Amino acid sequence: MDTPERNQIGTPVAKFEDSPVFNYINNLSPIKPVKSIHIGQTFNSLTFASLPSVFTSPHVISQKESRFLRRHHLSDLSKPDFSGNGNEGNPSLGVLDSVQLPECSVPEESFDPESSIKEVGGPSNEHSNLAIELPRNLKYDCGSPDCNPIPSDGIKMDHLPEITATPASLVHFGQEVSEERQHSFESRVEIQDICQVDQNRDEGAECDWENLISDAADLLIFDSSIDTGVPKEQSLELVNHETGSFASKVPQCNTDELQKTQTVGLVNSCEKIEMEDSMSCPEEVRKQKEMDKTLHASSSALSSKQVISGPSEGMDEEAEKCISVGGKPDSQHQRGMRRRCLVFEMSGAQKKNLADDSKSSSSVSSHSDVKATDDQELVPLKPGNSSSPCMLPGIGLHLNALATTSKDCRVVKHETLSSGRQLISMRSSITSFHSVTSGQLTLTTSLALNSTEREIGPADNGMLVQDASQASTFGVSEEFNSSSPKKKRRKLENVVETEACKRCNCKKSKCLKLYCECFAAGVYCVEPCSCQECFNKPIHEDTVLATRKQIESRNPLAFAPKVIRSSEPVSEIADDPNKTPASARHKRGCNCKKSSCLKKYCECYQGGVGCSINCRCEGCKNTFGRKDGSAPGGTEEAEPEEEETETCENNGAERNVQNNEVQKDGEQFLDRALPITPSLQICRPSFPLPRSSSGKPPRSVLVGTSPRLHSSQRPGKSDFLQPRYKFESILKDETPEILRGDCSPIRGIKIASPNRKRVSPPHNEFGMSPGRRSGRKLILQSIPSFPSLTPHHETNDFPSRFE
DNA sequence: GAGTTTGAAACT
DNA sequence: CAGTTTCAAACTC
Known part of the structure; x- marks a missing residue:
């Protein structure tokens, strides 16, 4: 397969090389390049590991650039249409424009839409153009070139090649730069395949997917940055050569989106890459198998990268970059900002999830993998999730606890996914994550489940809510992922209704005190807020974090749900x-x-x-x-x-x-209960409750990253409740599903009483009713809510606790 | 939309 | 820890 493709590719390239002028012309006129190059480019980029040709040939580069530029233009053009806002203080836009202009001397702006239409060959309607542009714009905000979701079939056909080309080009770059990077790209491509498979299953949701993708793009961007880690810089550099800063950003975004986006072209390309053998339409089974493989590989790569890249700071920077790139002042843009802040962590979590899934039990592998991908997509949506303030009410300013975020993401998934599958995936992901950090898989899993459940809560409260506006996307995603969409929808709706619209009206607090609902929820203030002198914005991240820390130092539970x-x-x-x-x-x-x-x-x-x-x-x-x-x-x-x-x-x-x-709610309740702040989530799980005499767990130091940890523990009375729930949830988690049995009522009784009794050593720290509570309390303590955060401590604690 | 009420948060 | 003040949401008109 490789050879033929190469040959095909080679010819076009040679032609272009022969006539650079022709290339340039082609660039000017999008129509020609797309048609002529379509197949060739896709194959080239995808099939050829060695890209020297790409670099050598200005054609390719120019094309790529033009593509990026085009999209930009489209986004810009579309922007006014949709948002009606110019570039609001987005320096990045200006940069983009500048970049674009020089390269494309000919005004592609007007041109692009037309070109797209022409390419399609169908009647050129402004509406169609707009429709096309919308997805692009959305994606573009994310920095992703996805044309995948293009509504009209004809449009799809035409655009697909372009899209595929970009990723391919990216892949090439990666290869040249470093094999590792290439590997990552390939893995991404594989992931894309998986996504495609999912898509195939859910063909009906395409429209929604577009939205989702666009929304997710933000998250994805983060992911990409994280994933690339070290390689990221390389990629950026490469990109920069061609297109400049904007371009550099775009490719990353593209890769990420590509993973999530499911375009036929992409699918084909992916298949070609990995399956080279199966040029013909691949069967779902095959895809799944491959997906599993790819997921493992990709997940491993991602996980490693993630570990390396680590923390939120990098995330934030990239997020800002992405934002700047997206550079759309639109409300969506702001939403994106917000989400990012909140979601950030989510993105990281998603990545983690992928890796986790791969690592996680093989049994779940295929399904879990698929789920994982879905979850990722979902997660971003939710953050609209967030309750995720939105997504999550309390999730906190996000930046603080990256680790938490990951959990948050999971939680979100969990919520969305009531189905066993999702749960499984969640577990697996969590487990793997934990394993990476702490290495205690079994314990971590149970904990993870608990944490995930707990996490759900937060999502409801805060961050998730943010995206509530985008609830529609959620619904789609949910449906896609979850076996029981109804429940999810319901929850989402509730969340949206209740917390989706977190907004404040602060006048004197500068949104830096708990008076501010947004701040208290761990969310940045957004458009709907009518606050004055608001400092609760990503721009003032430092201030926000500092203030937050102060407040937490005063009252660790301040940001707890x-x-x-x-x-x-x-x-x-x-x-x-x-x-x-x-x-x-x-x-x-x-x-x-x-x-x-x-x-x-x-x-x-x-x-x-x-x-x-x-x-x-x-x-x-x-x-x-x-x-x-x-x-x-x-x-x-x-x-x-x-x-x-x-x-x-x-x-x-x-x-x-x-x-x-409890069992019923187990998932729901626990999640909700604990959840609100990511930090809390992390903290709670990780720390044993105050039962330890001091009330403050020694771990706090580890957790230390966020004062919240302390808060979780401290809480005094109320906390116990949580632990209890946790305990129950844990029990559930601990017991294998099979053992649990389906009968919920029985299950609950059996599980609850026995476990409690077992665990309950005679502790009456609180002086509550002796036997029962002590047992519960002990249990709670024993349960390390978040192993991942405090691996060492947890490791230590686990044995003793469980034993 | 302005004004009042209310209770949490912040402060002393 | 209690009391007071500040604050913003919730509520009323």
């Missing part, structure tokens, strides 16, 4: 006593005096949870559960921490109910 939520919407909770928030409570409790805990002034009520012992409210009438225990739904809520434990143990029936709830 205030409310441990149940997954169910408030309405449901209220309606359903069984579902009640027994599991959900406000950590610190409220202090309401006049609102009777019946208004949103009450944080408990606002969080849709019942008041607990922790509350000092007066005249509590919280519909979700009264402080005195006379909760409408049940006594459960009344006194969350202590009562819950007691009730569970005391009342068999109640216990069952609770267990069921």
Whole structure:
């Protein structure tokens, strides 16, 4: 296969070389180059490992450049159309323009759209152009050249070659620069194949995918930067030679997007690369097999790279770069910014997930891999997820805890994916991740599950919410990934409704105090915010982080999720006593005096949870559960921490109910409960609860990266609740699914009671009810919520805990 | 949209 | 730790 392709490629190249002028002309007129070069280029880039030809031949370069430029132009052009905003303070745009102009003396701007139309051969409609441009623009914001999602078939055909060409060119560069890099690209390509397979399955969701892709592009960009790690610089340099800074950025983005984007052309190219044998349409089975292989390879590569690249700082820088590149002032752009901030971590997590998946159990491999890819895509979306403030309410400013982010991403996935598959993938990913860091797979897995569940919560709260605006994309992604889209949708909707619109109206706090909802949620302020003198923006990242640290130093729990939520919407909770928030409570409790805990002034009520012992409210009438225990739904809520434990143990029936709830919610509740802040998530899991006499875990130091860790532990009473849940979740996780059995109710009972008893050594640190709590507490301690963060500690802790 | 109420956060 | 002040959301009109 290689030889023939090479030959084919070679001829065109030679031609071009012969007539450089022709090339230049071609560049000017997008139509010709695309048609003539289409096949050749794709094959070339893909098939040829050695790219000297590319470099030698100005044609190729020019073409590439032109492509990049075109897209840029398109994005720019489209920008005004969509956003109507010029380049708002995006220096990058200006740079891009400058770059483009010199190279393409002929105004491609007007040209490009037309060219695209011409290429298509179909009737040229402005609408069609716009449609095309939109995806491009979106992608472009991300810096990705994906034309894949092009709506119209004809358009697709024409554009595909171009797209493929870019990636291919990238691949070439990588090869030349370093074999490692090439490997990474190939792996990416492989990943793309996987994505394609998924796409094939979900052909219906293409439209959504476009959005998703665009959204994900941001994340992807980060990933790319991370993935490339050292090689990244090389790639940048190479790119720079040709197109300049912009180009350099673009290729990275492209690669990332390519992975996620699923274009036929890409698929073919990928297949060619890896499968060279199967030029014909590859079968899904084959693809899957290959995907598995590729995933492993890619994941390994990615993981290694990630480890090397590490931290958020790099991430941030790149994020900024990407943003600058995207350089669109549009609301979307801002969203992207926000997401990035929040998602960042997500992206990293995604990468990790991939690697993890590959590493993770072979059994899951094929599915998990696929899932992983899907998850990645999903993750970005969610962050819109985020609750992810959006995505995640608390996820925190993002930058702080990268590790957390990864978890967050996972969590997000978890939420989206209620299906076993997803869970599995999650586990695997987590496990692998942990293994990398700490090396304790088994423990980590269980923990990971817990963490993931917990994480879900945060996503709901904050960061995820951010993307809520993009919920549509989510829905698509969710459907794609999850076997039970309905639930996911529901959750997403809820999230969107409740937290999606995190916005503040701060006037004096500069959005640097907990008064600011955005800041408190760990999210940057965004467009919808009407704050004044806002410092809670990526630009002031340092300030934000510093302030955050200060606040955390004062109160480690400051950014912890205030409310441990149940997954169910408030309405449901209220309606359903069984579902009640027994599991959900406000950590610190409220202090309401006049609102009777019946208004949103009450944080408990606002969080849709019942008041607990922790509350000092007066005249509590919280519909979700009264402080005195006379909760409408049940006594459960009344006194969350202590009562819950007691009730569970005391009342068999109640216990069952609770267990069921817990188990049911297990995923949901736990996630929500703990979740809000990534830091918290990390912290909690990683640290044993305060039971240790001091209350502050020694690990804090490790966790140390984020003060949050401390917070997680400290929390006093409320924390116990969380641990408990954690414990339950852990139990679930620990027990193999098979062993667990499907019967939820039974499961819950069995699992809960036995484990607790087992674990419960006689500890009454808190002086709570002795037996039960102590056991739970111990369990909680034993459970290292986040091994990954504190590998050493966890390793140490694990043996003792589990034993 | 302005003003009031409310309770958390911040401060002392 | 308690009391006070500040703040911004929630609420009312």
